[in-house]
Each structure stands twice: as structure tokens, then as C-alpha cells.
Amino acid sequence: MRSPKDFFAPLAIGAPDPVRQIPALPSRMIHFFDPSNEKMAAKAPELAAKVDVLLGNLEDAVKADRKEAARAGLVRVARDNDFGTTQLWTRVNSLDSPWVLDDLVTLVTEIGDKLDVIMVPKVEGAHDIHYVDRLLAQLEARAGLTKPLLVHAILETASGVANVEEIAGASPRMQGISLGPADLAASRRMKTTRVGGGHPGYLVRTDPIGGELTEGRTTYQQDLWHYTVARMVDACVLHGILPYYGPFGDIRDVVACEDQFRNAFLLGCVGAWSLHPVQIDIARKVFSPAPGDVAWARKVIAAMGDGTGAVLIDGKMQDDASVKQCRVVAELADALAASDPELAEAYDAATKEALA
Ligand SMILES: CC(=O)SCCNC(=O)CCNC(=O)[C@H](O)C(C)(C)COP(=O)(O)OP(=O)(O)OC[C@H]1O[C@@H](n2cnc3c(N)ncnc32)[C@H](O)[C@@H]1OP(=O)(O)O
Numbered sequence: 001m002r003s004p005k006d007f008f009a010p011l012a013i014g015a016p017d018p019v020r021q022i023p024a025l026p027s028r029m030i031h032f033f034d035p036s037n038e039k040m041a042a043k044a045p046e047l048a049a050k051v052d053v054l055l056g057n058l059e060d061a062v063k064a065d066r067k068e069a070a071r072a073g074l075v076r077v078a079r080d081n082d083f084g085t086t087q088l089w090t091r092v093n094s095l096d097s098p099w100v101l102d103d104l105v106t107l108v109t110e111i112g113d114k115l116d117v118i119m120v121p122k123v124e125g126a127h128d129i130h131y132v133d134r135l136l137a138q139l140e141a142r143a144g145l146t147k148p149l150l151v152h153a154i155l156e157t158a159s160g161v162a163n164v165e166e167i168a169g170a171s172p173r174m175q176g177i178s179l180g181p182a183d184l185a186a187s188r189r190m191k192t193t194r195v196g197g198g199h200p201g202y203l204v205r206t207d208p209i210g211g212e213l214t215e216g217r218t219t220y221q222q223d224l225w226h227y228t229v230a231r232m233v234d235a236c237v238l239h240g241i242l243p244y245y246g247p248f249g250d251i252r253d254v255v256a257c258e259d260q261f262r263n264a265f266l267l268g269c270v271g272a273w274s275l276h277p278v279q280i281d282i283a284r285k286v287f288s289p290a291p292g293d294v295a296w297a298r299k300v301i302a303a304m305g306d307g308t309g310a311v312l313i314d315g316k317m318q319d320d321a322s323v324k325q326c327r328v329v330a331e332l333a334d335a336l337a338a339s340d341p342e343l344a345e346a347y348d349a350a351t352k353e354a355l356a
């Protein structure tokens with residue numbers, strides 16, 4: 001383990017100083033596109049105007065014989081465009097693959113000044129982050145970069161989940177963690193065949209009444225991902241980084257996608273992945289607090305003054321702990337509204353009504 005005194009020292013001579021705080025920039029949707037697909041890559045500027053994060057994916061979902069084309073496509077997209085406040089991320093190939101070394105060397109050298117975050121798949125423990133951390137520092141120094149690249153880990157192995165706290169705290173570069181339900185299911189030998197979402201067989205059933213075993217017993221489907229998301233959120237908060245739900249593979253089922261995203265939002269996640277344009281607005285809606293909730297939060301904050309003591313508002317007791325929750329919602333709303341005039345207007349209109 002590195003000494004806390006050395007934690008914020010660059011890992012290579014000439015590399016930029018590590019960041020001391022992870023910027024809480026809007027990242028409600030991390031939109032995946034395949035840079036080897038010329039049609040998709042051509043849409044990058046149009047997509048960038050609609051999303052918080054645009055991510056050029058080089059790993060799974062890119063065919064093995066298109067890996068070089070995807071890497072070169074991402075370099076082209078980054079060089080040919082200025083995406084303004086939209087962040088540009090990439091997901092590189094896994095650390096045991098034949099492509100990852102060239103991914104990192106090429107991307108940092110060619111477009112290191114354009115990239116914000118590098119997503120690393122199948123992270124098993126802190127040792128994987130340490131490897132990437134040092135290599136990035138060497139490449140940044142050689143490329144003369146002045147801003148350090150941040151690292152995002154995908155939680156998609158049983159070992160990664162067991163080590164999630166050490167992964168979250170492995171480097172000052174750690175920006176966040178996403179749940180990777182598809183690979184995680186395979187790694188855990190779960191008997192599912194889906195990319196995220198629930199399963200009708202994972203349920204609880206009400207007790208039998210009067211000895212009747214088969215009739216009148218309601219079942220409730222349970223969330224397969226509750227434990228992992230909750231654990232990931234705690235690990236991220238512990239280390240001051242950001243948690244995300246990952247992909248929802250049933251593109252057609254926009255209703256269940258919204259539910260899965262909302263579960264993650266309510267548990268503390270700041271965003272999710274969008275795999276298809278239809279999921280962009282779902283993520284925007286879910287990961288922006290609802291105007292009614294923002295209005296309520298602002299009303300409680302206004303009524304609570306210095307935030308101590310107890311008051312009754314609309315029949316509900318408020319004290320220090322509830323005002324803290326309200327501040328989380330109100331601060332997120334303010335941060336998102338700062339770059340979204342439509343959202344700002346909706347929040348202000350709902351607040352005016354609530355305070356009238
Ligand atoms: C488990 C994991 O690792 S998840 C992460 C890895 N997976 C991915 O990144 C997948 C990303 N998404 C995709 O590749 C695609 O959405 C697919 C293959 C799932 C479906 O693509 P299609 O069969 O083309 O879907 P569909 O016909 O509905 O597409 C409609 C339009 O949206 C476009 N489109 C689809 N997905 C995307 C995307 N992610 N970004 C930009 N445009 C897209 C299509 O090119 C098509 O454009 P067109 O109307 O100009 O022809």
C-alpha cells in the first residue's frame with residue numbers, strides 16, 4: 001500500500017499532478033458508440049449535443065477483427081470534433097487482452113488531451129488499477145499532458161465485487177465504478193442469460209393461507225442487482241468517487257429500463273449507460289431529480305433555517321437528517337439546472353407552486 005503522504009504524487013517524472021477531488025460533472029448517461037462503425041461515428045457530434053458523456057467503446061460488442069478500426073475511429077472522432085462541455089470517455093479492452101496495450105499507448109499519445117476518463121473492464125482488484133495508474137503516468141509524461149486522465153472501473157467479476165472497496169480507493173485517478181451485470185452474472189455462474197434487469201424466477205411468494213399451497217399466493221419479483229449496487233455505492237462514497245448503473249440490454253423494454261435506472265438512482269447512483277439512442281432520454285429523466293421532489297427539498301431547507309431542530313411540514317417530521325437528504329436532492333438539481341435551462345425552469349416553477 002502506498003503511504004498516504006505519497007498518494008497524490010505523480011507516478012512518473014513529468015506526469016501531471018493527480019486530482020484531489022473528482023469533479024461532480026453531469027454524467028446521467030454514458031452513451032456508448034462503436035467507433036469502428038462509420039455510420040455511428042459520423043453521428044458523434046449530433047449525439048454529443050444530447051448526452052452528458054459520449055464513450056467510444058473498444059471492448060466487448062466490437063468484433064475482434066474491428067479492434068484496430070475502432071481505435072483509429074475514436075482517434076479520428078476526437079481529433080475532428082470539439083464536444084464542448086460533453087465529456088469524451090473510452091472503454092479500452094480488458095487488461096489480459098492482446099489489444100489493451102496499444103489502446104492505452106495510442107489513445108493517450110494521440111488524443112490524451114481530448115479524453116476525460118478511461119473505463120477499464122473486468123477489474124479484479126486494486127492491482128489492476130495500480131498497473132493502469134503507472135502506465136498512464138508514463139504515457140502522460142511522454143505526451144506532455146497537463147491534465148491527468150481519470151479511471152473508471154467496471155464491476156463485473158465476483159473478485160471485483162469482493163474487492164470493491166480497495167478498487168474504489170486504489171488511485172487518486174479513480175473517478176467512478178459502473179455495475180457490469182452481464183459479465184458479473186457469468187463470473188458468478190448466475191443462471192441468467194440477460195444484460196441487466198430482473199428475472200421472473202427470482203421472487204418471493206406470500207405465505208399460504210389455510211393450507212392452500214397453489215392458489216391466491218402473490219409473488220413479487222426481486223432485484224437481482226440490489227446487493228451489488230448498494231455495496232458499490234458505499235465503496236464509492238467511502239472514497240469520494242461516483243457510482244453508476246451499467247447497461248440494460250433489452251432495448252425494446254423501455255419501461256423496465258426506466259425502473260432499473262430508477263432503482264439505481266434512488267440507491268445513490270449518478271447515471272447509467274445508454275446503449276441505444278432510445279435510452280438517452282430515459283437516463284436524463286431518471287437521473288435528474290423530479291421537479292416535485294426538488295420543490296419539496298427546497299421547501300424543507302427553507303423551513304429548517306440553520307438545519308437543526310425539528311418541525312412539522314405537511315404532517316411530516318423534519319430534522320437534521322431529513323434536511324441533509326433534501327440538500328442532496330437540491331444540490332444535484334442546482335448542478336444539473338446550471339447547464340439545462342429547461343430543467344431550471346421546471347424546478348423553479350414547481351418550487352414557486354410548493355412555496356405559494
Ligand atoms: C454488456 C456490455 O458490454 S454493454 C456495452 C457494449 N455494447 C454496446 O456498446 C452496444 C451499443 N449499441 C449498439 O451497438 C446498437 O444499438 C445495437 C447493435 C444494439 C442495435 O443497433 P441497430 O440494430 O442498428 O438498432 P436500430 O435499428 O434500432 O437503430 C436505429 C438507429 O440508431 C442507430 N444507433 C443504434 N445504436 C446506437 C448507438 N449506440 N449510438 C448511436 N447510434 C446508434 C443505428 O445506427 C440506427 O441508425 P439509422 O436510423 O441512421 O440507421
Ligand SMILES: CC(=O)C(=O)O
Pocket residue numbers: 060121154156179180181182183184195246247
Ligand atoms: C457492462 C458490462 O460490460 C457487462 O455487463 O458485462
Ligand SMILES: [Mg+2]
Pocket residue numbers: 060121156180182183
Ligand atoms: Mg462486460
